Amino acid sequence: MPERKQLFAIELAHMNETAIGYCDIKLGQIFESHEYLMELEEIKSFARGYDPQPMHLDEDAAVVGPFGRLTASGWHTLSLTMKLMAEAKPFGATELVGVGVDRIEFKRPVYPETTIAVRAEVINKRASTKPGRGFVKMKVETRDVTAGDVVVRQNWTVMVPA
Amino acid sequence: MPERKQLFAIELAHMNETAIGYCDIKLGQIFESHEYLMELEEIKSFARGYDPQPMHLDEDAAVVGPFGRLTASGWHTLSLTMKLMAEAKPFGATELVGVGVDRIEFKRPVYPETTIAVRAEVINKRASTKPGRGFVKMKVETRDVTAGDVVVRQNWTVMVPA
Numbered sequence: 001m002p003e004r005k006q007l008f009a010i011e012l013a014h015m016n017e018t019a020i021g022y023c024d025i026k027l028g029q030i031f032e033s034h035e036y037l038m039e040l041e042e043i044k045s046f047a048r049g050y051d052p053q054p055m056h057l058d059e060d061a062a063v064v065g066p067f068g069r070l071t072a073s074g075w076h077t078l079s080l081t082m083k084l085m086a087e088a089k090p091f092g093a094t095e096l097v098g099v100g101v102d103r104i105e106f107k108r109p110v111y112p113e114t115t116i117a118v119r120a121e122v123i124n125k126r127a128s129t130k131p132g133r134g135f136v137k138m139k140v141e142t143r144d145v146t147a148g149d150v151v152v153r154q155n156w157t158v159m160v161p162a
Numbered sequence: 163m164p165e166r167k168q169l170f171a172i173e174l175a176h177m178n179e180t181a182i183g184y185c186d187i188k189l190g191q192i193f194e195s196h197e198y199l200m201e202l203e204e205i206k207s208f209a210r211g212y213d214p215q216p217m218h219l220d221e222d223a224a225v226v227g228p229f230g231r232l233t234a235s236g237w238h239t240l241s242l243t244m245k246l247m248a249e250a251k252p253f254g255a256t257e258l259v260g261v262g263v264d265r266i267e268f269k270r271p272v273y274p275e276t277t278i279a280v281r282a283e284v285i286n287k288r289a290s291t292k293p294g295r296g297f298v299k300m301k302v303e304t305r306d307v308t309a310g311d312v313v314v315r316q317n318w319t320v321m322v323p324a
Contacts, residue, residue, distance in 0.1 A: 050241035053248050053257045066259050066321075074260050075244045079212035079237045086215050095215045097228050098236050101266035101316075154263075159228075 020091040022134035022160040025122055031138075033084035033118040035145055038072055040112035046076040071109035077116065077152050078104070081142045084118040097159045099135065104154040115145040123155070132162050182253040184296035184322040187284055195246035195280040197307055200234055202274035208238040233271035239278065239314050240266070243304045246280045259321045261297065266316040277307040285317070294324050 047056035051073035054061035062070040086096060110116070124137035137157050141150045209218035213235035216223035224232040248258060272278070286299035297319055304314045 046241075050245045051248055052245065055257055055259075066257060066323075073244065075237075075241045079208075079241055082235065082237045083212045083214065086213055095217055095228060097217075099268055102264060104263035104266070106261055161228075 019093040020160075021094070022125070022127075022136070022162045025091070025125065025136055025160065027122055027125060029090075029122040031085075031088055031090040031120045033088040035115050035117045036080055036084055037115045038076070038080065038110065038112065040070075043070070043072045043076060043112050046079070047073050050079075051075055067109045069111065071111060072114075074106045074152065077106075077110050077142060078154070080116060081118050081140060081152070081154075084116070084142075085120060085140070088118070088120075090120065091160060094160060098156055099159050100157045102155040102157070104152065106152050107150055110144070110151050114151075116142050116151070117145050118142050120156075128159070134160055134162060136160050181255040182322075183256070184287070184289075184298070184324040187253070187287065187298055187322065189284055189287060191284040193247070193250055193252040193282045195250040197277050197279045198242055198246055199277045200238070200242065200272065200274065202232075205232070205234045205238060205274050208241070209235050212241075213237055229271045231273065233273060234276075236268045236272075236314065239268075239272050239304060240316070242278060243280050243302060243314070243316075246278075246304075247282060247302070250280070250282075252282065253322060256322060260318055261321050262319045264317040264319070266314065268314050269312055272306070272313050276313075278304050278313070279307050280304050282318070290321070296322055296324060298322050 044057055047053070053073075055065035055067060055071055056062075056073045056076075059070045062068075090096070118140060120138045120140045122136060123139050126135045126137075128134050135157055137155055140154050140156050142152045143150045206219055209215070215235075217227035217229060217233055218224075218235045218238075219232075221232045224230070252258070280302060282300045282302045284298060285301050288297045288299075290296050300318045300320070302316050302318050303312045305312045
């Protein structure tokens with residue numbers, strides 16, 4: 001019999017191929033993403049397109065800004081959290097369709113060259129009044145892998161077909 | 163005496179140059195952004211970087227996806243909302259430092275070639291226990307300019323120096 005770690009790997013591979021429905025998802029289920037390095041150039045590039053403020057764009061201007069040095073846009077960290085979750089495919093071939101997000105807390109600024117990873121836990125399930133679907137709530141935490149602390153947390157509500 | 167519209171324009175121009183502090187911000191104050199066209203190529207490009215799911219990436223795959231056609235990532239609409247607010251500079255030279263976001267609701271999917279604009283209203287103010295700063299809560303609504311409806315709404319809490 002394969003050991004626990006192998007079983008988990010087999011289960012993950014299976015999940016990534018087939019479509020996981022609402023009834024298959026269990027309260028307390030946990031998903032972990034791979035890691036991602038937030039490099040300076042990508043941080044500036046995201047800021048140019050989506051959060052053009054001096055604290056995210058320019059090292060010199062950031063020195064006199066709110067954090068005393070250049071920081072990533074919170075929306076950059078959030079968008080990368082989405083990327084990591086989309087790639088982790090917690091529900092296999094079933095796409096992640098968000099209907100709402102609650103309690104986003106930016107715990108601290110994220111600096112260039114931080115490696116992040118995401119951990120999501122199913123904290124609630126609720127059947128829809130419409131047949132053939134349900135809503136799954138997940139606590140989603142993005143952490144600085146090196147420092148070991150959570151930099152942003154949020155609750156996602158996603159719509160999942162049955 | 164200049165008429166109301168002119169007075170508003172003068173006030174806006176003034177606000178964009180100087181740093182607006184916590185005490186200057188009024189409950190009920192409203193900020194409007196300029197408009198932005200969400201083109202197909204940018205929608206796909208954002209999805210490749212931050213939300214790589216078939217419904218946002220590929221027109222053919224999206225046909226059998228949850229909305230029956232290609233839609234923008236919700237995080238794309240949210241990131242553009244940040245861009246439009248950063249450019250509107252509601253607090254002048256004072257940068258927008260988010261500490262949290264609540265009650266994000268994706269009202270409906272956003273399709274390519276949608277023109278969006280943002281409207282923010284100050285709905286709460288709270289002094290910090292630390293001196294020299296306060297927290298301002300804003301209801302932020304992103305609407306489809308052509309259709310006239312809100313596509314995503316959220317509440318921002320930002321930290322503003324006094």
